[in-house]
Amino acid sequence: MRKESAAPAxxxxxxxxxxxxxxxxNKIIESRDxxxxxxxxxxxxxxLASGAPKVAEAFKxxxxxxxxxxxLMPGVKTTGCQGLCSKGPLVQIRPQGYxxxxxxxxxxxxxxxxxxxxGEPVERLMHKDPETGKPLYTEEEIPFYSLQERLVLxxxxxxxxxxxxxxxxxxxxAGLAKALHSMTPEEVVREVEKSGLRGRGGAGFPTGRxxxxxxxxxxxxxxxxxxxxxxxxxxxxxxxxxxxMEGDPHSVLEGLILGAYxxxxxxxxxxxxxxxxxxxxxxxxxxxxxxxxxxxxENILGTGFKFDARINRGAGAFVCGESTALxxxxxxxxGNPRPKYVRSVEEGLWGRPTVLNNVETxxxxxxxxxxxxxxxxxxxxxxxxxTKVFCLVGKVDNVGLVEVPMGTPMDRIVTxxxxxxxxxxxxxxxxxxxxxxxxxxYSLKDTPVDFDSLTKAGSMMGSGAMIVMDExxxxxxxxxxxLKFLEEESCGKCLPCRLGLTRMREILDGFSRGEGSEADIxxxxxxxxxxxxxxxxxLGGSAPNPVLTTIRYFRDEYLAxxxxxxxxxxxxxxxxxxxxxxxxxxxxxxxxxxxxxxxxTGEKKEPHVIDAAACLRCGICKETCKFDAIFIE
Amino acid sequence: MSVxxxxxIEDIIDxxxxxxxxxxxxxxDIQSSFGYISQESMRRVxxxxxxxxxxxxxxxxFYQSFRLDPKGEHEIKxxxxxxCHLKGGQRLVEDLERRLGVAAGETSGDMRFTLDTVNCxxxxxxxxxxxxxxxxxxxxxxxxxxxxxxxxxxxDAAQAKEAGNA
Ligand SMILES: Cc1cc2nc3c(=O)[nH]c(=O)nc-3n(C[C@H](O)[C@H](O)[C@H](O)COP(=O)(O)O)c2cc1C
Ligand code: SF4
Ligand code: FES
Numbered sequence: 001m002r003k004e005s006a007a008p009a010x011x012x013x014x015x016x017x018x019x020x021x022x023x024x025x026n027k028i029i030e031s032r033d034x035x036x037x038x039x040x041x042x043x044x045x046x047x048l049a050s051g052a053p054k055v056a057e058a059f060k061x062x063x064x065x066x067x068x069x070x071x072l073m074p075g076v077k078t079t080g081c082q083g084l085c086s087k088g089p090l091v092q093i094r095p096q097g098y099x100x101x102x103x104x105x106x107x108x109x110x111x112x113x114x115x116x117x118x119g120e121p122v123e124r125l126m127h128k129d130p131e132t133g134k135p136l137y138t139e140e141e142i143p144f145y146s147l148q149e150r151l152v153l154x155x156x157x158x159x160x161x162x163x164x165x166x167x168x169x170x171x172x173x174a175g176l177a178k179a180l181h182s183m184t185p186e187e188v189v190r191e192v193e194k195s196g197l198r199g200r201g202g203a204g205f206p207t208g209r210x211x212x213x214x215x216x217x218x219x220x221x222x223x224x225x226x227x228x229x230x231x232x233x234x235x236x237x238x239x240x241x242x243x244x245m246e247g248d249p250h251s252v253l254e255g256l257i258l259g260a261y262x263x264x265x266x267x268x269x270x271x272x273x274x275x276x277x278x279x280x281x282x283x284x285x286x287x288x289x290x291x292x293x294x295x296x297x298e299n300i301l302g303t304g305f306k307f308d309a310r311i312n313r314g315a316g317a318f319v320c321g322e323s324t325a326l327x328x329x330x331x332x333x334x335g336n337p338r339p340k341y342v343r344s345v346e347e348g349l350w351g352r353p354t355v356l357n358n359v360e361t362x363x364x365x366x367x368x369x370x371x372x373x374x375x376x377x378x379x380x381x382x383x384x385x386x387t388k389v390f391c392l393v394g395k396v397d398n399v400g401l402v403e404v405p406m407g408t409p410m411d412r413i414v415t416x417x418x419x420x421x422x423x424x425x426x427x428x429x430x431x432x433x434x435x436x437x438x439x440x441x442y443s444l445k446d447t448p449v450d451f452d453s454l455t456k457a458g459s460m461m462g463s464g465a466m467i468v469m470d471e472x473x474x475x476x477x478x479x480x481x482x483l484k485f486l487e488e489e490s491c492g493k494c495l496p497c498r499l500g501l502t503r504m505r506e507i508l509d510g511f512s513r514g515e516g517s518e519a520d521i522x523x524x525x526x527x528x529x530x531x532x533x534x535x536x537x538x539l540g541g542s543a544p545n546p547v548l549t550t551i552r553y554f555r556d557e558y559l560a561x562x563x564x565x566x567x568x569x570x571x572x573x574x575x576x577x578x579x580x581x582x583x584x585x586x587x588x589x590x591x592x593x594x595x596x597x598x599x600x601t602g603e604k605k606e607p608h609v610i611d612a613a614a615c616l617r618c619g620i621c622k623e624t625c626k627f628d629a630i631f632i633e
Numbered sequence: 634m635s636v637x638x639x640x641x642i643e644d645i646i647d648x649x650x651x652x653x654x655x656x657x658x659x660x661x662d663i664q665s666s667f668g669y670i671s672q673e674s675m676r677r678v679x680x681x682x683x684x685x686x687x688x689x690x691x692x693x694x695f696y697q698s699f700r701l702d703p704k705g706e707h708e709i710k711x712x713x714x715x716x717c718h719l720k721g722g723q724r725l726v727e728d729l730e731r732r733l734g735v736a737a738g739e740t741s742g743d744m745r746f747t748l749d750t751v752n753c754x755x756x757x758x759x760x761x762x763x764x765x766x767x768x769x770x771x772x773x774x775x776x777x778x779x780x781x782x783x784x785x786x787x788x789d790a791a792q793a794k795e796a797g798n799a
Binding site: 045046048049050085086088234235236237238239242243274275276312313314315316317318329330331332333334335391393394395399400431434465467469473478481485491594596618619620623624 | 727769
């Protein structure tokens with residue numbers, strides 16, 4: 001990612017005192033013309049996959065073609081995830097702030113001519129008001145954005161993540177400069193304690209308390225102490241940590257440096273999932289630039305404080321997100337968790353005191369230090385302060401990254417921000433916390449989304465995935481899916497997890513074939529309880545949550561499988577039959593041609609039939625039919 | 634093992650200090666250069682880092698991203714993250730298994746295709762997602778897959794013909 005024909009890049013500028021940062025920031029801002037047109041193309045994962053790079057190219061070509069006035073030379077800037085992934089590729093035009101969605105390369109010339117050159121909107125590409133259908137011009141007018149409180153995400157989608165001067169102009173490292181200028185390490189820890197910040201990696205452990213116990217461990221054992229970023233993000237439906245590392249790597253780095261200052265660490269580690277090559281690249285660039293500017297390495301901001309960090313790429317193991325497994329993985333070994341008789345703040349990486357925090361937790365630290373623990377504690381609700389970033393995915397209209405204050409009711413996130421289930425029906429359930437979390441039904445739609453309320457409802461915050469399900473999603477199938485995932489990811493060290501997960505999955509496999517009885521549901525529940533008590537680490541310990549919550553809230557659906565041999569959602573392959581509605585079938589033969597086992601027969605122009613005995617339930621016929629004649633019984 | 638492959642392995646090994654903690658780094662770099670970790674490269678890595686061969690294999694088999702056999706010419710990855718699962722990712726896997734005659738995780742006998750599954754690519758907004766030779770295909774269906782495979786086969790055939798003519 002690079003800005004084309006941007007203002008001359010700031011020469012590396014070594015900051016020799018905390019006060020130099022503000023001077024540099026003012027200089028960067030002064031050197032920029034606020035009225036200079038800018039075309040901002042989202043390069044988050046969703047937009048990249050839907051063709052954003054070609055759109056950026058098309059804008060560059062269009063600018064060259066129109067030969068625009070060189071004095072107001074517009075730039076094309078690429079950013080991290082702007083959030084509204086399902087409407088990508090997204091493009092914003094500055095200074096007006098026009099927000100365009102689903103932009104195709106062929107739209108580039110029109111946007112350049114109308115918006116960049118004449119300052120006028122192109123309404124057909126704008127987000128439409130869900131009620132009136134009127135075009136909404138800017139982010140501020142779109143409910144998806146206006147109902148959020150984007151603090152951790154404040155710079156993501158605005159800055160070029162590969163250019164530190166962009167981040168500094170938007171306030172990066174101000175919290176660090178302030179702390180190094182006027183706060184002792186002890187005061188930094190106290191500020192974090194005051195903020196009430198709880199870890200965003202799943203369990204919600206108070207961050208200040210963790211840092212405090214690391215200090216006591218250091219008192220006993222001395223230094224070195226290590227600070228570590230957990231960027232493993234193994235939950236198979238969550239990408240917010242990836243989006244933060246890609247879109248604003250400096251926020252994570254600044255948090256980590258602050259933690260190092262508070263604890264007196266000289267070495268840090270960032271453990272990043274290997275499937276996130278862009279995050280790794282952006283973090284590497286951010287670290288290199290921070291070193292050049294004197295924000296990382298020797299003599300940080302001229303204060304004599306010294307700290308550096310390195311990146312470890314994960315190698316594809318969910319269990320390595322667990323703290324003790326993560327440490328053994330950094331040490332170059334298989335990631336097996338160990339029992340936590342001794343806590344990892346005391347005996348972590350290389351057997352030393354270690355503070356491990358999640359990506360989003362670290363990204364919150366600069367906010368806490370910049371604006372104060374007290375201010376932070378006023379956000380959200382008393383025992384869950386601040387905001388939380390969610391990945392809103394599944395059967396919802398606005399799929400994307402959402403940040404709201406803790407305690408926001410679930411329905412506000414899913415319906416008001418997310419636009420609800422496509423087709424306007426109420427959602428069926430929301431799964432939070434991924435494979436360790438739970439599944440909450442529509443009747444609990446007003447549940448405040450904070451650590452304690454979710455736990456009370458039987459679910460958990462987890463990392464922040466929020467998966468919306470509609471009537472075509474089966475809870476038995478979802479339970480099987482998560483169990484299969486965890487069964488594959490279990491490290492196999494302890495028996496309850498190694499055998500328990502397999503047995504639970506087998507019982508659910510049976511349910512999905514219509515086999516089993518109510519007694520099996522009871523067995524499943526007691527097995528789940530045993531796993532909760534007996535597993536060594538939280539992978540096994542929290543694995544039963546999706547099954548337990550779905551049994552609790554959707555018992556009828558389980559009974560439909562085992563007693564009536566039916567899958568009401570029409571998902572479980574063995575319990576459904578594809579059939580053709582003779583009224584709708586035109587006899588076009590498309591499905592027959594595409595069926596891999598040739599089980600659809602019929603005369604041309606006559607209604608066709610499916611041989612249920614031969615049918616694989618692959619669904620290709622239903623996908624093929626243009627007349628919506630194929631249905632699931 | 635050719636001379637130049639050996640030289641490349643040595644180059645990679647020289648990137649890191651010869652200590653056990655760099656084992657995973659080395660295996661990752663070797664895999665990204667060669668697509669898999671050969672016995673020869675494993676032996677050399679062990680010599681350098683001082684890690685016993687058995688322990689190095691226990692690391693290589695613990696982590697899913699390591700491959701001990703060569704990859705096919707084309708790599709197809711189907712996302713089975715939660716969003717993609719709900720939108721039919723599993724059906725796409727089954728469809729590909731049928732068409733390619735391999736099970737997920739395997740490479741076809743003619744070394745043309747490797748079929749893999751992954752967990753969430755961060756592109757849930759366009760689920761289900763299939764990645765073919767590093768290119769993302771959004772909102773995938775079995776029919777679109779068939780079209781893509783046909784295009785791939787046609788391109789390969791054209792290339793083979795050209796090579797034959799030359
Ligand atoms: C199986 C398992 C997987 C985990 N995966 C992650 C992960 O991917 N990212 C993460 O930040 N925490 C993960 N955790 C939680 C970490 O163990 C740890 O609690 C967390 O990183 C601490 O940071 P926090 O206090 O900032 O939340 C996982 C835990 C378990 C048991
Ligand atoms: S609970 Fe599962 S993942 Fe955790 S140590 Fe036991 S076997 Fe390994
Ligand atoms: S679940 Fe497939 S991209 Fe996220």
